Amino acid sequence: MAEIIAIASDHAAFDLKSALVTWLRDEGHEVLDLGPDGPASVDYPDYGYRLADAIAAGDAARGIALCGSGIGISISVNRHPAARCALVSEVLSARLSREHNDANVIALGARLIGIEQARACVDAFLSTPFAGDRHQRRVDKLTHPRFHKDHA
Amino acid sequence: MAEIIAIASDHAAFDLKSALVTWLRDEGHEVLDLGPDGPASVDYPDYGYRLADAIAAGDAARGIALCGSGIGISISVNRHPAARCALVSEVLSARLSREHNDANVIALGARLIGIEQARACVDAFLSTPFAGDRHQRRVDKLTHPRFHKDHA
Numbered sequence: 470m471a472e473i474i475a476i477a478s479d480h481a482a483f484d485l486k487s488a489l490v491t492w493l494r495d496e497g498h499e500v501l502d503l504g505p506d507g508p509a510s511v512d513y514p515d516y517g518y519r520l521a522d523a524i525a526a527g528d529a530a531r532g533i534a535l536c537g538s539g540i541g542i543s544i545s546v547n548r549h550p551a552a553r554c555a556l557v558s559e560v561l562s563a564r565l566s567r568e569h570n571d572a573n574v575i576a577l578g579a580r581l582i583g584i585e586q587a588r589a590c591v592d593a594f595l596s597t598p599f600a601g602d603r604h605q606r607r608v609d610k611l612t613h614p615r616f617h618k619d620h621a
Numbered sequence: 622m623a624e625i626i627a628i629a630s631d632h633a634a635f636d637l638k639s640a641l642v643t644w645l646r647d648e649g650h651e652v653l654d655l656g657p658d659g660p661a662s663v664d665y666p667d668y669g670y671r672l673a674d675a676i677a678a679g680d681a682a683r684g685i686a687l688c689g690s691g692i693g694i695s696i697s698v699n700r701h702p703a704a705r706c707a708l709v710s711e712v713l714s715a716r717l718s719r720e721h722n723d724a725n726v727i728a729l730g731a732r733l734i735g736i737e738q739a740r741a742c743v744d745a746f747l748s749t750p751f752a753g754d755r756h757q758r759r760v761d762k763l764t765h766p767r768f769h770k771d772h773a
Contacts, residue, residue, distance in 0.1 A: 512762055513759060516680055538721065540708075540709075540718050541722050541763070542757060545702065545762070556692075556707075557692075558710060559710075560711075565692065569693065570696065607665060610666035610698055
């Protein structure tokens with residue numbers, strides 16, 4: 470399956486980004502690396518917005534967002550209604566983010582989890598299908614935020 | 622300090638919401654309970670948007686957002702640029718969300734963590750100050766998402 474996976478980080482997660490890019494490409498995935506290109510200090514919102522824009526534009530079907538805790542970049546990605554970004558630190562949450570929320574971006578904290586946990590989360594994120602059904606109505610409300618004004 | 626704390630959930634987190642409301646009021650906090658009022662099935666985005674709107678309107682200074690995994694409601698709260706919602710499952714992340722991201726909402730997964738962990742996370746969230754400095758510039762970019770178009 471030739472689904473493109475976009476990835477972006479801040480400086481604190483630059484090494485984790487490099488490790489995940491290498492692993493994903495070794496696994497046969499096409500990866501769109503949105504930066505940064507080195508470990509110099511950057512602002513996570515710049516890269517979170519870049520990733521959300523790539524998802525919204527259809528340049529990638531899935532995204533991986535990384536910063537020190539995962540918190541800052543997950544907030545920035547979720548500013549865009551086309552992105553559904555789940556911040557996770559273990560595999561059960563990664564799986565639930567797909568089954569219940571149809572997450573198209575996963576966020577990880579490079580200073581909080583190790584490489585094996587990160588790989589396991591990404592693997593669950595990429596391999597778990599969306600469960601649909603009642604969850605679809607809720608996901609629709611995430612995609613069209615103003616929807617709630619008529620239905621809350 | 623008479624800071625009002627707003628709280629909202631879905632049905633999966635209704636019991637956790639009730640337990641946290643009781644605890645927070647016992648601790649002397651003023652709590653704005655935005656619902657739901659019972660365990661009947663609801664859609665988490667409706668309550669996430671309600672919480673974000675309460676923060677944006679100044680009806681509450683802080684918020685607590687709860688659903689089964691915390692993922693869905695954290696996405697919905699973060700749709701609003703006035704909200705900075707951190708999904709956490711342990712105390713270190715709760716502390717970092719305040720120090721680095723000036724988070725004004727904390728999201729917790731009622732089916733993933735227990736009541737003591739939830740209380741400890743809320744306690745860290747309420748008691749940890751923002752570190753400011755270089756983090757302020759990044760937080761400003763979360764508050765004004767379009768900012769990045771000129772500066773990325």
